[in-house]
Structures are given as structure tokens and as C-alpha cells.
Amino acid sequence: MSYNIDEELIERIHDTVDLIDVVSKYIQLKKTGSNYVGLCPFHNEKTPSFTISESKQLFHCFGCGEGGDVISFIMKIENLSFVEAVRFIAEQEGIPIMEKNPIDHKLKLQKDLLYEINREAAKFYYLNLGQNREALEYLGRRNLNKDIIKRFGLGYAPDKWDSLKNYLIKKGYEEEDIEKAGLIGKRKDNTGYYDKFRNRIMFPIIDGKGRVIGFGGRVLDQTMPKYLNSKDTLIFIKGNNLYGLNLIKRNFNLNKIILVEGYMDVISLYRNGIDYAVASLGTAFTSNQAKLLKRLNKEIYICYDSDNAGINATIKALNILDKEGLNPKVILLPKGHDPDDFINKMGLKEFEKLIDNAFNPIDYKILILRKKYNVNDIDGKIKFVKEVSVILRNINSPVEREIYIDKIAKEMEISEDAIKKEVLGNNYKNESSFSKDKYIIGRNRYNKSKIAPIKAVLEPAHLTAEKMLIRLMLESRSYYNIIKGYLNEEDFLNYESNILAKIIFDEYEKKVDLMKIANDFILVKLKQEKDLDYDLIYEIMDLNVGVLPENKNTLIKDLIKRIKISKLEMERKKILNEIKEIESKNVKDEGDVERFKLLCLELTKLDKELQSHT
Template identity: 40%
Template sequence: MAGKIPQSFIDDLLNRTDIVELIDSRVHLKKAGKNYQACCPFHNEKSPSFSVSPEKQFYHCFGCGAHGNAIGFMMEYDGLNFPDAVGELANLHGLTVPNDQPFHSQGPAPSADHYQLMEWATRYFQNQLKTAPQAIDYLKGRGLTGEIVKQFAIGYAPGGWDGLRQTLVRSAATEAQLIELGMLIGRDGGGSYDRFRDRIMFPIRDRRGRVIGFGGRVLGDGTPKYLNSPETPIFHKGKELFGLYQVKERHRTPARILIVEGYMDVVALAQFGVDYAVASLGTSTTADHMHLLFRTTSEVVCCYDGDNAGREAAWRALENALPGLQDGKDLRFVFLPQEHDPDSFIREYGRGAFEQKLDDAQSYADFLFERLTRDLNLSGEAGQNELANKAIALIRRVPEGFNRESLLTKLSVQLRWGENEKRLREIFHRQEQEAQQTATTHKNSGKIKLTLIRRAIALIVQHPQQAALLPSLPDVLKSLKEPGIEVLLSLLTQLHNNPMSTGQLLEHWRDTREGRALAQLAMLDEVAVGDNIQQELEDVCDRLLDLYLQQRLDSLLQKNQMSLEEKQELQFLLTEYKRSTK
């Protein structure tokens, strides 16, 4: 089983999914022999090293090592956890994910689902807001209407220590779940208490609309001003954005998404009609955030304070966004006056003035060179070379295409090297070659030495449908003294009369030490020496039996005394060994 989802359902889901079709819907693939290829979506590269095998239902990047089946691709490309990736694939096929341990809908119970508990917590906070005049006055003072409060399911956590605990905890198992979800904090001596107290509560939803965490804003002058849910099994703040679910509810394909710094900014902007804003969750804007946003829209605008902290946050966002700046994708920056945040600016000047600032936002290229040329003396060769090297190191992270060429042209203008652009290209290619040499060295250092067992496992993993036709191997092979024999026999048992693809087979070994090794073997080239895979599999099985015969013979011959049964066995083995070596 993979969590609570039946393995049989996962097998069927992978069987229904064409990995080429799935990946091609996100990354344009080109036919290359019997496989398909593209530039890898997980790292920046000049020539395609990302390969997708329709036969294996498996993808692999020969550059960065990324690999997996359809579920693995959804997890890595869409930034989903395992259950969500299965859920997304199931939705594509119109299927409902079954659950071996369904939760009760009438109230908390030991089997209650994480997401259901978070939904109950949301309702609890909403109900508490209705009877908390100080919280209502605070929200009204911030200019929020009842409609926008309801739209974002904003609530209130009362000031006591166990309001949520008393309401939701009905068993030790539920209490443990709420601690795991970061809603309660466990006491050293046992028991627990509420994490969020006397705070305005903002539910954080994932892309499917499920509550996965909370942001709590203190009412008074207490600290911290904002308290976020900790990392939990369902909440990873570096991968989630507050308000993205609401943006996608209102705009099927948003033309622009605005990144701001706070929950209240998102809510206030939405109230004024700027309903395409999101906020990071107490972290810098990460590479995962940028990857997610560029999958959703073609233009991302980052709105920060104009002080040093705001500009540093903008620079980190730019660095993380560079690999996603494919042609047709744009990134821009707005820096507000230091006395304003988006909430206060739009209230003072209105939606029109705010959106005009967005329209006039600084391009990522201008911001990049403004930052790089700061403190550099470009009148001298030393400063020019420093700018060239620093800029090219960043430009190389941008995918090959118009955006990259535009940056190189702009760099040439900055350096006044217009008539000597060849010099710029030489620096670019030198850095490229150095990076490729480093990658090649790293790849060669991790090369797998193919033993007989590893070659056998590689053949089985790469050609599981042919391996399923092999006859059952003798039980004596279990005693073969070779590393990996248990895995090999387990694979053959799995496949016996149950043919499946490489992607399906490896799914059974997900999150295991053996699974990672199997994935490496699935990617090896030149394992088979001919076209007759069935014959090669049979030959390798025969060699394993020969190896067992040799080991058993050696073991018996080393004995000083043998029983009658052992002598008979020795005679039999000698006969078999002579026959096998003819």
C-alpha cells in the first residue's frame, strides 16, 4: 500500500495514464527514436537530455538525474505530495480515489482525515469570530466587508489556551493528529494546548481548495505579528501560496498574478477588485513558488517595499525565477513608497492608481542590471569583466530562447561591447563548458558497476513484461550468497503472470532504499546486448543457477566429513555442473 490508497488503484491509474501525453501537455516533447525528448523542466540546459519512454512509462534526465513515472512527474513538476498527485491523475480520468480507512463525517474520530480536521478547525474559528466584538471591530477598522471575510473564510482564535482543543479532541488519536497538524502544541508532561490564541485566522488552502494550514494575525501589539502553521505532513510553506486557490477560482487562466508580502494585502486587494494577488507564507518567494506561478500565468509581478529589505526579497525572487523565464513568460517588479504597503496604497489612491503602478512595473532585466552594476566601476576593464562574469552566470540559468538572447544583448550594451560581442560569447561558452565538465565528472563518479545480479535486475526492471513470462526460479536461489538476490526474486514474484510497465513496477518500491537503486538501474544504457530480451533474461537466470551450483559445490567440497545425503547431493551437483559447462 501507498499510504491509505490501495496499491491496486495506483496500478490501474498508471495503466490508464500515457506518460508521454501527460508530460507533453506541460513540456513540449519531440520524437527521438523509440523515445521522446525535451530540454529538462527541472534544470537549465542548452541541449535536450530529458527522455520519456512510452514503453517503460518512465522519464529520466541524463543531465540532472530526475526520473520517475507519471505520479512522480506530477509530484516533481506540479509540486504535489503523493496523495495529491494521485488525486490529480484520478481527476484526469474521472476516477475517485478510494480510501481504505474512510473518515467519519459527523465529528472527530480516531480515523479522521487530516484535511477534514483542518476544515473543522476553520469552521470553529469562523464561529468564534461571530461572538468576538473586538475581532470584528479590528476587521472593520481595516476596512474589510463581511462579504470578503466570508470569501476568505477568515475567523478568530479566542484568547484561551484550549478552546480548539476542547471542541475538536474526542480521543488521544485525534489529539495526536492535531499536534501533528500544528494546531495544538504538546506539553512535555502530556496533554496539549492551542497554538493560535487571540488572533485573526486566515485559512491557507492548497490548489484543490483544502485547508492545509493557517496564518494568525495578532490583534494588538503582541509578537510575533503573524504566526504561521509549522511544517506538517500536508503543509509545506515553501511550496504553497496564500490566495492562489481563490485566484484560480475567479480566473481560469489569469493574465497576471501579483505577489505581495502579507495575508491582509491579498484580502484588501481582492476587496478593491484586484483579485489576482497571492502571498508567500512567511518565507522568501521560492523557486517552487515561481515554478507554480509560471505554470498558472504568463506574467508575474512582485510588489515589495522600497527599502533594503524589500529589494533583497525582490532579488531572491528574481534569482529563483530565472529558470522559469521561458519565452512568453515575464517577470516585473514594483517597489512601493516606504510609508505604504499594497493595503494602505490602494485604500489611499484607489484601484486605478495601484494597477497603473503594476502596468509601469520595472522589467526583470532592468532590475537585474541595476542590481549587478551597483558599486561597480564600468569605465575600467576589471569592473566590466566582473559584470560580464556575474551576469552570464545568471543569464545561463534562463532557458535558451528570446529571453536569454535579449539579456545577452542588454549586457553587451551595458558593457559597451556592441562591436565586440564575440568576447561576450566566449565568456558564455567557457562557463558552459566548465559546467558541462563538472556535470560529466559527477555523472562518471556515480557510475554503477554491473555485477551479474545487478544486470539481471536491470533487465527485469527495464523489460518487466518479458520478465513476467519467465518460469518460476528454484527456491534454492534464496540461499545464493550474492547481494541483491532477495530483491531480484521479489521482483520476479511480483511480475509472475502479472505483466506491468517499468513505471508501475517501480511504484511498488516507492520511498524505499531498494526503490532508489532500482530507479537507477532502470535508467542504465546498454544493459541488453541484443534484441532478443526474452533469451537474455533466460540466459541470465541460467547463469544465476550456475553460480548457485558453484557456490554449493565449493561449500560441500570444503567439508571434512559429509553425510550420506550430502554425498548424494555432491554427486548430483557435479553431474549438473559438468552438464552446464559443456
């Protein structure tokens, strides 16, 4: 469809559409003087700060700063582009849209006709539900009352071959158009048309604008396929829509969305108080559905069935959402459950506990692999590590990847280096060499006339953690504030890390905004230091920490813990060496004996402290 919008249409909207009437469909407004006020739909608040000027036909929120005219309001609240918002308002207010392009005009008329046919079909199914005892008894067994039936527009398709067709023809619609809506099909012998949906509970599929675009039908006669969905039409493509989207788009205060598999999952969750679930219409989750969720800008949870098919579908959905830059969580249901039966049997509180304990994508995938392999068996452990390495390899954030490598290494009792090699494959650097022989700091050029010989170097765990923490402190004062609560500059064991940490701590205390001037400023400061490894300095400066997960505080604390453990281990090693030195003496004086006792006490104290960190 053309993106051209007639200027006259925009003027007519501004002249005839009352902003107060439009906003009142979304929030409650109260007249105060010459203005109207209410709770802002764009952010959570308890005291109204959303104001509308009736004379100016403009809104403004003094809490979040959002403001504009009626088109701006619809763009924001419905997640629409300017053109889409203009069309939306025109359609809602009954303002004719004159398409400039004749082809677009014809296409719009065809779509409008299909919307009308579907709306009439939904009415027909809804009215027929009250006349069928079997259908009502089925819904009663599913604990669905009249309010829920009405809220979702549930209906019943009679067990006849032409009841809907005859109803719509009487309403004045042509058979060819009813077929285009996907509601009837041609008989094989070309003697006429038949109803596609027969003897089924009907679930209208409603888009974000409140239009019926298709149907899902649940069979009552077990001899037919359990669920039947509308075929793709001019106004309905299964992979581009989500069941329950119309309710989500009207729920402005929610901050999360749960993605489920079926119609009944959405309805049962809603009935029990979870009014923020959508379903993927009986199809494999698609990238277009992921884009729909992304536009809603909410926290996403996946809650598919707990069987093997549900697990596979969950992993596929996670991968699709990841490509869209989304970081969902997974609600893990007990074995043999789906969202519908779990919430009906266990109740809202138990389901909310599952939400609170939802897994991030990496933890979920690792959990599934643990169940797949017996890690107590050597062969199972090898297979587990190989598969989990593929998962870790795809983590964009080096910080997050490093944490998981360390975690898996400890749990599998395998060296961190071995796991790292498996994860990084050919990209694993087991050698240290200088790729640059010149470094420019401001206008000063540092030349390395001698290249260090290539040698195998395994980077200590504390150095990896130090590099990441320094990079994080350079990126944000908020990270610095967390880190300084646990470490001081002396805790950074590596020489270069220690120098950088001192500069960062000093400058932040002077209120310098390192985020804006970090690299150049730090490098100038380093000019006065001697014998620095600028390969390492540049490596830290160029380090990409990626997007940190939500639990960034926990992640940073894990890095801090790694440094503290390394420091304790170094002290322990030093004490052990001194103990061995005393033990190796053939003749020990009184001072050696006293020193030996003191070292043993220090060793015991260190071991206890180490144990508290692991």
C-alpha cells in the same frame, strides 16, 4: 502514495458522475437542443463555442479544440495528472477510493482526518470572530467588510489556552490527532496540551482543491511575534503551497498572477479588484512554489515590499523562477510601500499603472544596481559594471545579451568591447582563427589549404546585428516580415551577410518554407558563390538566439537600428575622407570647391540622420 487506480473506480466515475454537473461548477451552461453550451474556460471568447453532449457525456470546444470526458475536463481545468484527476473527482463526489496498497490506504485515512480537523478549526475561528470586538475593529481599520471576511474565511483565535482544543475534543477528535494537525502543542511539563494560536486574527490556508491545510495567525497582542504559521504537517508544507491558490484556480479567465509576500497583500488587492494575487506564506520563495506557478501557465508578476528585504527577496525569487524556465515581471512600488498600503491609499488605477510599467528581470536587477552605486564616480562606475556583467553573463539569449551590452556601454560611456570582455571573461574571443579546415555542403567538400594567420579582430557592431537578424529570418517567416519592413538585402554590409540576405529575401518571396529546409537549402544555394568565408557562414547557421523576450519586435528594431547607424557611419567616414583629400590639395580647381560644398551639405544631412537614430 501509490499511482495505481482501480479500474472499477474509473468505471464508477463514468457511470455515476454527470459531466454537466461537474462543468457547471466552473462555467454557466445553457441547454440548446440535446446539448449544453457555454463560454469555454480554456480560452477567451465572447461567443459560446464550448459544447457538452449529455447523452455521450463528452465535451468539445469548437474554438480551441479541447475535448474529452469528465476526467479530461478536470485534468485540464485543475492542472492535474490522470491519477490526480480521478482522485479529485472521487473526493468531490463522495466516491470511496479503495487503495490497493494497505500503507497507502492508512496514509489516506490519516490525511483525510487532518483535513476534517482543519475544516472544523476554520469553522470555530470564523464563528469566534463575530464575538470579539477588538478583532472586528482591527479588520474594520483594514477596510475588510463582511463579504471579504467570508470570502477568505477569516476568523479569530480566542485569548485562551484551550478553547480550540476543547471544541475539537467535543467534536470527537483525539488530542494526538489535533496535535498532528499543528493546532495544539504539548506543555513542557507534559501535563497536557495548549492551543498554538491565541488572540490572533486567523487566515485559513486553502489548497487548490478547496481543502483547509493550515493557518496563519496575525497577533493582536503586540508582545508576541506578529505572524505565526502552522508547522509543517502531513498535509501542509509551507514551501509547497501558496496563499490564495484556491481563488486563482477558480478564476479561469485570468491571464496573470501577482506574487506577493503577505496574507493582507492578497486580501487588500482582492478587495480592490485585483483577484489574481498569491502569497508565499511568510517563507522564502521556493522552487516548489515556482513549480506550482508554472503549472498554472499564467504571466507572473512579483510585487514584494519596496524595502531592502523585499528587494533581496525579489531577486531570489527571480532567480528561482528563471531556473523553472519562467520569465516574470517585477512591479516596482514606491519607497516605503507594500502592496497592501499602496492599493488602499492610491487605488486600483494607480496600481494597474504599476503593472503596465512592470520591469523585466534584467532591467529590474540593473535598476537596483544603479541605486546601489554612484555611477558618476569612477569607483562606483567600475563596481556597477562588474556587478552588471555578472547579470548579463547569465542571459541565455545572445541577442538579448548583445542588446544589453550595447545599452550599458552607451549609458556608462565605455566601449562596447570593454563591456563585452567584462561580461564574457575567459570566453571572450578576441582573436579569429579557423577551427575547421573542411566544410561539407550536401555532398561537396570545401577544403581550406591555407589557414589564415591569427590576428586580433574586434567584430563590428553591424556584423553582430546582421548575424542575429539572418538567423532570426531563417527561424521564422514572422521575423522576416518584421525585418523586411525596415531593411533590404543591400543594407547588409558584410559580404557573407549580404549574400545570405539575398537568398533569404528571394526564397521567402517565392513562398519557400525556409524553417523546414533552411540550413541544407541555403548551403546548396551558396555553392555558386565565390570567395565566401565559410567560418562566418557556419557561425551564423549555428547561432543560437535563445528565447526572445516578449518585446521581440522592439529587440529586432534595435538590431535594425544598429545596422542603419553603422551604414550611416560608414558613409560619413567616406565623406570625411573625401573632404580631407580635397583639403590636402595645394591647388583646388572650381570643381574641387563645388565638390567640397556638396560634401559638406551631405555631411550635415548625415549628422542629422545619425542624431535621429541615437
